[in-house]
Amino acid sequence: MRQGVAETRESVQDDPRWARSRAAILKAAATLLRQEGPSAVTHQRLAKQAGVARATVYRHWPRTEALLLQVMAAEGFPFFQHPTIPIRAWLHTRLRELADDLAQPAVQATTLTLMHGALWDRDIAAQRDQLVGVLTERVAAALDVAHDAGEMPQPPDPADAVAALVGPLLYRTALQAGAVSDTLIETLVEQVMTGRAASVPLDRALQQRSVQPSAP
Amino acid sequence: MRQGVAETRESVQDDPRWARSRAAILKAAATLLRQEGPSAVTHQRLAKQAGVARATVYRHWPRTEALLLQVMAAEGFPFFQHPTIPIRAWLHTRLRELADDLAQPAVQATTLTLMHGALWDRDIAAQRDQLVGVLTERVAAALDVAHDAGEMPQPPDPADAVAALVGPLLYRTALQAGAVSDTLIETLVEQVMTGRAASVPLDRALQQRSVQPSAP
DNA sequence: CAAACTATGAGACATTTTGTCTCAGTGTTG
DNA sequence: CAACACTGAGACAAAATGTCTCATAGTTTG
The missing domain is CATH 1.10.10.60 (Homeodomain-like)
Incomplete structure (x- = not known):
């Protein structure tokens, strides 16, 4: 220039x-x-x-x-930082913050443009991967804290936990076009924290992680 | 023409x-x-x-x-039809089908274009609402069957259940860009079917349902 | 304060894209 | 075979795109 x-x-x-x-x-x-x-x-x-x-x-x-x-990068991601015990309460507050953020049209626009654009633009995909990585790390740290504090029986796979927590918020916000109730958040937190169902010994969850964009 | x-x-x-x-x-x-x-x-x-x-x-x-x-409309939605008991097994199979579908680039393209475009196009938003409506109805029917068969203690809000089941699949597919493991599906089904956490007496989940697009 | 920089605004310009139209050719139907 | 209707090819104006020049004015430096 x-x-x-x-x-x-x-x-x-x-x-x-x-x-x-x-x-x-x-x-x-x-x-x-x-x-x-x-x-x-x-x-x-x-x-x-x-x-x-x-x-x-x-x-x-x-x-x-x-x-x-x-x-899209300018937003930053000030969520899920500094976990405190009990993690249930902390998680509830963080999910409420995230849900309120996702309720804003501007945030919906950037979030969905990120998800959408990542399918065909290599740089956008990298940005998306970075965002997902940060989020997963922070939740993983919180789950560690919870486990150390004896709040959880068995720590679940962090990637699965994030998907189970944030996925429904995204679905409610972007597809159902509705508000996230505290009841829903409470249910999600309880489900994940209880650590129900099988542990994750050989999880193939992220086996094809970080795929490159462009034509298949 | x-x-x-x-x-x-x-x-x-x-x-x-x-x-x-x-x-x-x-x-x-x-x-x-x-x-x-x-x-x-x-x-x-x-x-x-x-x-x-x-x-x-x-x-x-x-x-x-x-x-x-x-x-986007041409796809149709052949999922979650004809529930059978036990619903747990039926749900698992249906979610596996949906996850495999969502793994295809063509499906990701149409799905995310639908979610994305709905933010600014009234017609696309209508298409999205119709899709979400069909999905919710089918899952609601399945949950009714499960409850009648004594498989669930208290039937959850169908909209919340769909969000809790499909949201994580969407998150894993579109944001984490990874495969949906059977372990994750099993966890999700178990969480929702166990009906953990508060019931939904006065759920404000869908209070601002079906918002119209265009500038805020 | 004055001079040397440097980003800006306005517009020219060629090129590409977009939307509409015409018309001859040809596949289709009765 | 005859009437019909869709298509392909291209002309055409309008709009959009990308690049460039140059005078003006804001900014920094001496």
Whole structure:
């Protein structure tokens, strides 16, 4: 970028004009994604929405895919951190936070665009894998705490536990288009914490993990 | 359609040429969706892929959105039919079928496009609601059978049960990008059938059901 | 403060894509 | 065989896309 001249100061861009444009475009991208979906995130629409010139959008993000990825990555993931005992109560609170977050249209837009786009875009798939990895690690840590505290008989497979806890929230939010009740959360926590059913000796759950996108 | 002349024979189109073109375009749409995603499903790409003229694609589907919806609706939903006792075993087999289906790239493409597109397209949202409705009804029927057979202490809320059963499969398939193990299925079935945790007297689960798309 | 930078806005420009239309050719039906 | 209807090929205007130039103005440096 930057007027064709090679970068002078590393890759850090501290020019306030550049930062302003970047912020405006990012905000515009988030708005367009939320209101009309990824297909509305074009350089032309972005320029109009952000109040900048079309060329400026091209200078910042030659490819809109990278911009969309930036929007999805910007969210961060402040959930399931710092487990405390009893884990049941902690889990309930965290799942409630996540459910409230997933109730927001903007979050639904980024989450589903991430899941959807990962099927065909290698970079989006990497972003998705990273998010899933973080989430699994945090829940695994919490389950360890619970087991150490004697709150669980046998620690389940972390990946399975995350699927059993978060999967229903996703289903309720994205497919049933409804609110997550505290009753549902309570049921899920109790089910997972009780550690019902078979343990996982040779679990083939993640055997084909992290598949690459593109045509099969 | 049809050369500008008003429709002569209702809306049924039995001309073999028309049927051939339609089938070729539908097949092309499914292929493009699976391999490159919804953004690749344009009239131009469809024409090339289907081996028909561009004008023909416009004649059949002036809007590609309707075509995509057709592709997603064409799948049907042959799952969770005809419950038999014991429901545990029946549920296990049905969930295995669904998981195997969800493992296919083509099914992932249509399913996630349905969830994703429903956020901004009213028609897609309707299609999604219909799918969810059918699924919930079938599982509810199965749970009734289980309860009548004394297999379950207290019948859970059907919507919650579906979320608890199918949600994890979706999470494993679409986010963790992994295979669904029989162990996971067994765990899920056991958790739901045991009817652990609070019953659902005044469940607010689906209070904001079937929200309309478009900008918030 | 003044000069050297550097991102921006506005627009030109060629190219591609999109949507609509016409018309001759041909498969289909009666 | 004759009337009908869909298709393919292409023309066409409009819109979108990607790249470029240059004057202007905001920013940093001396």
